[in-house]
Amino acid sequence: MKNITGSPVTHGDFLESRRFLVDEMRDLVRTCSFTVVAPRRFGKTSVIKELKRQEDNKDKDRKEFNILFLELEGEETCNAFCLKLFNELMALYKIRKKMDMLGRFLGESWNAVASRFKSVDVMEMGLEIREKTREYDFVEWKEKIMPLIMGLNTFDKQTVIVFDEFPDMLLNFKMNATDSVEFKRVTDNLTGWLRSLRQVQDAGSKYRFVFCGSINLRMTLEDIGIGKRINDLEEFPIPSMKGDEAESLLRSLAEQYGITVEPDALDFMVSKIENGSPYYGQLLFKALRDTREKSFDLNTVEAIYDGMLRGGDNDLNHFHSRLVEYLSPLQKECSGIILKHMCHGSIQQKELYDLLLADKCDNSEFQAILKRLIYEGYLNRDIGKGGAIGFVSPVLRDWWACREGLK
Numbered sequence: 001m002k003n004i005t006g007s008p009v010t011h012g013d014f015l016e017s018r019r020f021l022v023d024e025m026r027d028l029v030r031t032c033s034f035t036v037v038a039p040r041r042f043g044k045t046s047v048i049k050e051l052k053r054q055e056d057n058k059d060k061d062r063k064e065f066n067i068l069f070l071e072l073e074g075e076e077t078c079n080a081f082c083l084k085l086f087n088e089l090m091a092l093y094k095i096r097k098k099m100d101m102l103g104r105f106l107g108e109s110w111n112a113v114a115s116r117f118k119s120v121d122v123m124e125m126g127l128e129i130r131e132k133t134r135e136y137d138f139v140e141w142k143e144k145i146m147p148l149i150m151g152l153n154t155f156d157k158q159t160v161i162v163f164d165e166f167p168d169m170l171l172n173f174k175m176n177a178t179d180s181v182e183f184k185r186v187t188d189n190l191t192g193w194l195r196s197l198r199q200v201q202d203a204g205s206k207y208r209f210v211f212c213g214s215i216n217l218r219m220t221l222e223d224i225g226i227g228k229r230i231n232d233l234e235e236f237p238i239p240s241m242k243g244d245e246a247e248s249l250l251r252s253l254a255e256q257y258g259i260t261v262e263p264d265a266l267d268f269m270v271s272k273i274e275n276g277s278p279y280y281g282q283l284l285f286k287a288l289r290d291t292r293e294k295s296f297d298l299n300t301v302e303a304i305y306d307g308m309l310r311g312g313d314n315d316l317n318h319f320h321s322r323l324v325e326y327l328s329p330l331q332k333e334c335s336g337i338i339l340k341h342m343c344h345g346s347i348q349q350k351e352l353y354d355l356l357l358a359d360k361c362d363n364s365e366f367q368a369i370l371k372r373l374i375y376e377g378y379l380n381r382d383i384g385k386g387g388a389i390g391f392v393s394p395v396l397r398d399w400w401a402c403r404e405g406l407k
């Protein structure tokens with residue numbers, strides 16, 4: 001498996017011990033639509049992409065799903081979202097040779113276009129669709145997309161429509177909206193419509209939706225009082241790595257690159273990445289590779305680790321830039337206090353509030369900040385320690401401690 005730190009991983013680069021997640025996801029998508037729930041960098045997109053890769057590689061008779069993967073992080077408006085979804089659906093109709101149905105679904109004005117689309121490539125089709133739909137508003141988009149989705153019930157395979165980074169797209173809507181009322185209206189319209197598409201699903205229906213994103217979708221919608229829009233969705237969690245999984249990640253990478261790590265150095269690395277996501281293992285291993293050495297003892301690994309924390313690692317700094325970008329000044333101040341305190345170890349939520357934050361913000365604001373830090377991938381609750389809250393990964397904790405000058 002290759003050492004990849006950033007983009008989603010699939011196939012031979014997907015950690016063997018996590019393959020069960022792909023099978024579990026396949027089982028779930030047979031029965032319902034769902035959200036993928038995990039903090040940042042836990043491998044959400046990788047599981048979906050690996051499922052898609054496996055399905056795309058099956059031969060026709062064994063193939064069970066057509067998976068449409070929509071990356072939404074860069075979509076700024078509801079219309080842009082609709083255009084993307086429409087394009088993907090059209091491309092699917094084209095590939096599955098169902099273009100003849102389009103005139104019936106989209107109205108006569110699309111008849112000629114649809115038959116010409118049979119012979120143009122998907123790129124060209126996309127350009128023409130953009131031109132033809134330029135003036136559409138949300139009502140018109142719904143009229144066009146709805147029948148295309150219902151039409152999926154006539155396909156022989158099930159269609160899975162994945163919305164990756166859906167909550168990030170909602171944040172873009174928030175930035176672009178004139179005010180909070182406008183943001184709520186747009187989001188409510190969109191999520192309400194998507195819910196209505198799920199409501200007409202019955203046991204035999206042939207399409208499912210998967211919602212995925214760094215920031216928890218539920219939190220984003222609950223914040224604006226429309227959590228009910230996704231109450232029907234099941235949740236698919238991505239777990240953290242236990243110690244043995246962390247070790248197998250490091251061993252697989254070491255084998256791939258012909259690197260030897262002495263047992264006590266390996267134990268040290270495991271202690272820094274267990275209970276977090278594979279991402280931290282990949283980051284730490286990259287720091288080893290960057291030295292161009294081939295064998296490592298404990299002293300060397302400790303020094304490399306220290307250098308990685310202090311060296312302004314870009315992959316780690318990304319965590320901080322999100323806080324700077326998305327939090328209000330009060331939330332930033334409180335987050336700073338919470339994270340600094342966590343550098344000394346985990347703590348119960350109530351104690352944290354009473355001790356450090358009671359005079360800064362009210363309890364509901366405090367809870368919202370905690371939730372946000374959990375879904376930004378900083379903190380988690382340790383069930384083993386009675387739900388105490390601490391850093392997701394020792395790597396992140398040590399990195400933050402360096403930032404604060406505590407190390």
Ligand SMILES: Nc1ncnc2c1ncn2[C@@H]1O[C@H](COP(=O)(O)OP(=O)(O)OP(=O)(O)O)[C@@H](O)[C@H]1O
Binds near residue numbers: 008038042279
């Ligand atoms: N199954 C896996 N095997 C090996 N490495 C993994 C696995 N899953 C995640 N990683 C590591 O984590 C990184 C991020 O993975 P991915 O993009 O799937 O996470 P994500 O949860 O979708 O992240 P984001 O919250 O930023 O969208 C990968 O580049 C890789 O370093």
Ligand SMILES: [Mg+2]
Binds near residue numbers: 044045046164214
């Ligand atoms: Mg992702």
